[in-house]
């Protein structure tokens with residue numbers, strides 16, 4: 001689930017201008033989320049508090065509820081969204097993508113669920129897996145190569161082999177791939193930040209998805225001459 005960050009005072013001592021998270025889209029109506037938020041209760045621990053928030057969507061007028069782990073203002077740690085009710089639906093893909101690769105859709109949804117559970121490394125490696133499946137299912141349909149040829153390539157080689165003549169798709173796939181490796185491998189960069197990495201992965205995944213979607217639309221036009 002994609003979240004956006006907001007700030008407000010929780011009305012509690014060390015939580016003055018506090019960051020909290022919202023799902024980017026209202027889980028009730030699916031519109032961009034711009035709710036009014038009130039703090040309904042909390043439990044304080046030494047470095048952080050668990051806050052219970054109610055958000056009212058101005059479009060559908062319905063509530064959604066969240067619990068969030070919020071660190072004191074003096075801490076630099078980012079807020080974590082612990083629970084959301086109602087859960088909201090998983091991302092809907094275009095029919096062309098669903099038909100090309102049902103397994104991609106399934107993998108992507110698994111990554112989304114990991115993200116909702118704040119399992120950021122798991123989510124990143126899930127998006128990396130989803131990327132590999134999408135590239136290979138696309139190649140299976142359009143490259144003219146056999147399943148054996150396609151499956152013999154690891155993700156790194158598949159990206160250079162199939163995307164080499166399209167810089168936008170090459171770069172966007174590389175970002176998902178390399179950050180995905182950081183989330184998966186034992187050795188990772190110093191100052192590695194799972195939450196920041198996840199945001200980067202999702203931004204570049206969007207670019208890649210829009211390229212694949214465009215290609216599919218061009219390959220399957222609703223009219224012909």
Ligand SMILES: [Zn+2]
Nearest residue numbers: 026029057060
């Ligand atoms: Zn709504």
